[in-house]
Amino acid sequence: GDASVVSLQIGGFPSCTGTLIGARTVLTAGHCLVDVGGIPITVVVVEDATQSDAVAFDVVESARHPQYAGEGKDFDVALFKLDRDATSSPVALVDHVLTDADVGRNLRHVGYGVANESDGSGRGVRRSVDMAITSVTPTLVFSGSATQQTCDGDSGGPGLFVDDDGVEKIASITSDGPSCHEIGWDSRIDASRRFIEQTRDRFETADASSTTTPPSGCACAHGSASAAFACLALSLRVRTRRTRTRTR
Numbered sequence: 001g002d003a004s005v006v007s008l009q010i011g012g013f014p015s016c017t018g019t020l021i022g023a024r025t026v027l028t029a030g031h032c033l034v035d036v037g038g039i040p041i042t043v044v045v046v047e048d049a050t051q052s053d054a055v056a057f058d059v060v061e062s063a064r065h066p067q068y069a070g071e072g073k074d075f076d077v078a079l080f081k082l083d084r085d086a087t088s089s090p091v092a093l094v095d096h097v098l099t100d101a102d103v104g105r106n107l108r109h110v111g112y113g114v115a116n117e118s119d120g121s122g123r124g125v126r127r128s129v130d131m132a133i134t135s136v137t138p139t140l141v142f143s144g145s146a147t148q149q150t151c152d153g154d155s156g157g158p159g160l161f162v163d164d165d166g167v168e169k170i171a172s173i174t175s176d177g178p179s180c181h182e183i184g185w186d187s188r189i190d191a192s193r194r195f196i197e198q199t200r201d202r203f204e205t206a207d208a209s210s211t212t213t214p215p216s217g218c219a220c221a222h223g224s225a226s227a228a229f230a231c232l233a234l235s236l237r238v239r240t241r242r243t244r245t246r247t248r
Contacts (some may be wrong), residue, residue, distance in 0.1 A: 004088040005110040005126060005157060007049035008032055009056075014049050014124040016080030017111040018168060020090050021187070024057075024082040025203045028198060029173050029187070030064045031071035033078040045086055049112055050124040056183030057082040063199045065192055072106040072176025077192045078156075080201040089206030093189050093196065094161050094169040098136050107128050107143045107161055109174060109188070123153050130196045134183055139191040143173050144183045146215065150174050159186045172195075 006026060007015040017034035026043055037158025041062075046054040060080035068075050096102075110128045129150065132142040141159065144150070150157070159172030170189055189196065 001074040002047075002110055002126060002128065003045070004091045004206040006086075007046075007112045007124060007126070008156060009042045009044055009049065010034070014044075014153055016113050016155050017113070017174065018043065018080065018232070019110075019158045019174065020045075020088055020198070021079075021093065021170070021203060022200045022204045023085040025090075025200045026059075026080040026082065027158075027200075028080065029174065029175055030068040030076045030078045031175075032156045033062055033064050033080075043080065043082060045088055047126045048124065049126070056087060057065070057084065057116050059083075060214070061203065065195050069245070074187075075079075075192055075195075076187045077173060077196065079196065079199045079203065081222065086218065088118075091158065091160075092167070092169045094171040096161065096162050096163050096171070097190050098141055098161075098171060098188060099122055100134070100136055100211050103133050107133055107141065107159040109143075109150050109154065109157060109159050111150055111157035111174060113151040113153030113155075113157075121222070136188075139188055140175070140185045141188050142183050142185045144177070149177065149182065149184055221241070222232050 006018050006022040007014045008028060018026040018028035041059040042056040043059060044054045044056050054082055060083045061082045063079050065075040065077040067167045077152050108128055112124055112126055114123045129148055131139060131148050133143045133243050135142045154174050157174045158170045159166045161171035163169045172186030172188055175185055175187045
């Protein structure tokens with residue numbers, strides 16, 4: 001359920017969305033894996049990620065698809081390993097292979113993005129929106145309309161599709177869109193399934209005491225006002241996609 005959709009934060013700032021697909025594995029967009037230097041990457045599992053008492057998990061390892069080409073491009077996929085098991089039940093990957101025959105069917109997107117594109121309000125609160133599939137390519141699925149769309153901070157969140165067995169599963173990962181009021185697009189799960197499953201299996205079985213850390217290099221000195229501003233600007237560029245109207 002939606003309790004397995006999590007907020008990805010850079011230095012406490014909600015920058016992206018992800019989904020638990022294992023006890024300690026989060027699936028997100030490749031462009032959400034940014035260089036942040038000494039600023040910690042954390043995962044918060046709560047409906048309102050702005051709560052001061054929200055339970056946070058440290059990211060101890062990460063992996064981005066080897067064919068990642070950038071935000072909104074092919075294979076915009078990454079996974080994060082948490083420092084310990086989460087209590088929310090993982091969400092399964094869809095078995096159904098999307099085709100042109102699925103145009104018009106629903107993708108339910110969940111994310112922590114802004115509710116208003118103009119003033120940026122609402123960031124950090126989990127919401128969902130139902131959007132009709134408009135087209136399908138071998139690696140991407142397009143959906144949405146001028147009034148129903150994802151927005152800044154929703155990147156990496158799931159596009160949920162009712163599978164052939166009647167169970168809602170992850171079919172896509174929110175990737176990009178020209179604005180919060182135009183059709184956007186996601187990375188298809190089935191195009192990256194092998195990488196996702198192999199990485200998840202490795203994260204779930206690896207020694208929990210692993211000291212591997214996420215990539216860094218933002219050169220942001222923790223505690224520096226100027227550095228904090230620079231990293232805030234960086235996290236704002238992790239967009240990710242825009243929504244004008246969303247509903248719970």
